[in-house]
Structures are given as C-alpha cells and as structure tokens.
Amino acid sequence: MRVLQTRCTDGFRSRCHWITRGGEDRAAAIRDRLRDAIVDRRLAPGTKLNETEVGALFDVSRTVVRAALQALTYEGLLTSERNRGAFVASPTPDEARHVFDARRLIEPGLVAAAIKRLGPSEIAAFRARLEEEDHVLHQTGPMARRAEINASGDFHLLLARVAGNAIIQRFMEELLARSSLVIALYGRSGASSCGHGDHANILAALEQRDAERASQLLVSHLDHIEADLDLRTKGSLPLREALGGRAG
Amino acid sequence: MRVLQTRCTDGFRSRCHWITRGGEDRAAAIRDRLRDAIVDRRLAPGTKLNETEVGALFDVSRTVVRAALQALTYEGLLTSERNRGAFVASPTPDEARHVFDARRLIEPGLVAAAIKRLGPSEIAAFRARLEEEDHVLHQTGPMARRAEINASGDFHLLLARVAGNAIIQRFMEELLARSSLVIALYGRSGASSCGHGDHANILAALEQRDAERASQLLVSHLDHIEADLDLRTKGSLPLREALGGRAG
DNA sequence: TTTGCCTAGATTGTATGCAATCTAAGCCCG
C-alpha cells in the first residue's frame, strides 16, 4: 500500500494513466489492450512490438510485457521469432482459409447448442446486439468500419456465449480475433464485409428453433464474408511484409 | 559458446541431463516435459508446481519456468492463482462435460474434412496407429493403462492432423490433453476407457468415405468414453481438493 | 481447548543487469 504509488497515481507521470490497477494482473491488462489494438486494426499486421517500447508505454518492466506478448503469441495474434521479437501476425492466404474452415466447422454446432439454451433473456441479448449493429452501421467515418467489424464479431461471440461451453467460447474468441486480422489483410474495402441482414435472419431461425436453417444461414454468411476477401497470393503482399511492417 | 557449459555438459551435475539444448527454446522444452507428465498422469490434478523447485529440477531460472507455466495455464492444464502459484488443473464435472461436448461438436466436422484428404498414405498412418494400439493393449502392468489412453488419444490426434487445419489441430490437442485430465480424475478404473474396436470401425467407415457413419461411430465412441466416467459430484472430491491436492 | 493475532519463513511478482544475438552503418577492397 505504500510502494504502490511509486508507480502511478500522480496524474502527471503522463504514461500509465490506465494500467497499474493496484494488485490486479498487469500483464493481462496489457495483453487485453494490445489485443484490442490489433483486432481494431490500430496495429497493422507485421508491426513489430518492441518490448522496451511497449514497457515504456505502459510504464512496466519488460518482464511484464514479455508475459503479455507470450499470451498473444499463443493466441495466434502475434508471431514471435527467437532473438528477433514479436510481430503482429500476418496470416497467409492458406491460414486465412483455415480460419474460415474452422469457423464453418464449429459454428453450426454452436447453433445447435445455443438453441437448446435459448430463453427469453438470450433472445433479448441477441436483439440488443442487432440494435447495436444497426446503430454502428448508420454511422460513417474512418472508424465506423472498424466498429462495424467489431460489432459483427460480437454477434458470433454472443452465439458462443449462449451455447454455454467455456472451452468452445474461448476457441471462438480466438477465431474471431484471427478473422479480424484476416479481414485487415485481405478485406476488399468496397464490399460490406459482414452483411448485417444475415445476422437478423440467423436470429430469426434461432427463435424458431430451426437449427438446420440457422446453420445453413450461418455457413453461407461465412462463405459470403470469405468471398469478399482477396486471397490470391499477390507478389506485393509478402514484399510489403518483407519490408518490415507498418502501414506507412 | 563459452558460458553454455556453465550450465550443463558435465555429466555429474545430476540434473539437467535433458533440457539445455544449446540455442533452442528451453521454456518450450520444459512446457512439453511438464505436459507429458500431466497427461501421463505422473502429476496428479491439484499438484502444486513450485517455480523454484521446477527450476532446480531442470536447472533453469524461475524466469524460464514461469514462461512454461504460463503456456500450460493457457492450455488449461494448469490453473494459476495470483500470489499462490500454479496447480495441475482438476476440472469440475461440468468442465469435464464441456470437454466432451466440445469434442462431440468438433470431431464430426473433423471426419468430414479428413475424408476429403484421405489418401493411401493417410490410411497407412491410421493402420499403423491401430497396430500400435493393439501392441499397447496386449501389455499389462501399471503403466499399460497410461499408454493405452495415450495411444487412444493419438488416434483422434491423427484424425485432426489428416484434416489438415493447423488451428483445429491445436484445438484438438488441447481437448485431448484436457480429456486425459478428466479421465485421470473421474475415470472408473474397471472399464476400458477407450474401446479399441471403436477406432477400427471408425477407420473402416473413413476408408469407405462414409462420413455420416464415421461421425456417428465417433460420437457414440465419445459417448461411451464419457459414460465410463463417474461425474457425480461426490462430496469427497471438493473436500479432498480443498485439502490441498495430491493423491495421498 | 479453541480462537484470534502476530511473526518468520516461503513463494510469487516485478525490475534490472548482463550475456548472446541480431541489425545496420561504415569501411575496405575489388
């Protein structure tokens, strides 16, 4: 209780304004912040995450940063090379297809499980989510698309949560985060990457407890998203990454 | 090249005989060793893994041990409590059911994917695996059952590998490791936890490219394994764990 | 005897220092 203010709590230390919740787990907090930044695409694939730099940003030592980076590496959001450091992952087209294959494999089962546990409160949660999507969709601007993709993922995440299996839920969280990376890399800006109507239709099928139909809708929804990607291996992409990252 | 032999290389230091591969990743090596020990049930659920102790065992510093423990925690094989340490996970009955629910959800999809990529070499690999199972099955003794369970898991793992999706494969690896924990906790020693004939039948269906039948066989195989568990919440189990773990 | 507090030891969380490795700029040589 004494030494804690060595770290922060005085407002003008200018960094740390967020982490450093007294006794909480700071590595986890940093991990979450970095993950948000990655799935929100504020950190582009290929970006290097320098341990010292990140540490300075959050005002913690490299020890803590390394724990956060290791966790994200395990989640597949970073790739780390020995003695070289950690980089925001840039999935290959094959890996991108694997992500969507995995989702097509898992999510229909999720539908079946979710229907069994679907009560009024769950339906209400789904409706609230759709409204949120609607809200986001009517906005414009640079970060509107970011929010749109996030909101879209949240629908699928809610499906996983309703299914009520913590393990599968974590798998889905990982798959959704990876999806965000894939869309960041291969998404064609022109097309709306995640049709909003799809979600509404899926929910309708869920409410009717029509697992078969909901699954079909879900799968074609995923097909649709994947079709909007440009997964051809163009020579420029590996090059751009070989150049060492970042958007600029 | 100079400092390395500070660590090991002289035979009578009595520890280190295995880790410390020059430039390799020692945390990963320790992680793998610990995981083997857990899924082989040499480390019982609830066992505490003391950082200093593990470090002394492998002759590395706590820094490296912590990385290994963090990885295993992420995989769900350990649970770690802040300021208290890491323990071999002991899944609750609910979590145990979640493991098998997840496998029932994923493995049928695995069958479908595997059949698409099933060639002569894959079939040969399956046959070799079954022979290995046979071999293990005919052995007796204390560690025969351990090997049996391991071999059984390997069949499912091979299925995941043949399916050719690295992400799903990793999910399956995690689920199989957790299955081993669950069986360790709730398995009834009397019943053969994983019928060997089941695998042969599944393979037969795979060879006929009958995905429907293979899936059905697989699911009832999983049902069978789960049925052999005793998932009733007996008052003694939480108590025994509250007492602080270990078998004795 | 039991309950509660308190202190000493053990254990984990974090920062920091040093060695190993990588990276990039400068230099020599062709």
Add this chain to the structure above:
DNA sequence: CGGGCTTAGATTGCATACAATCTAGGCAAA
C-alpha cells in the same frame, strides 16, 4: 561504384535481487 566484412548499437534471453504477498506455527486471551 558495388559487394562483402567489421563493428557499434539495439534488442532479446536469461538470471538474479528485491518487494509484495501468502502460509504456517506459536502465543496469548477467552
């Protein structure tokens, strides 16, 4: 002028020191 080598700086891997916290045992009071 271009290419390979060398070296200084930057960065990661690891060990260790110290701080924060937990745990266990003893002691006193009810």
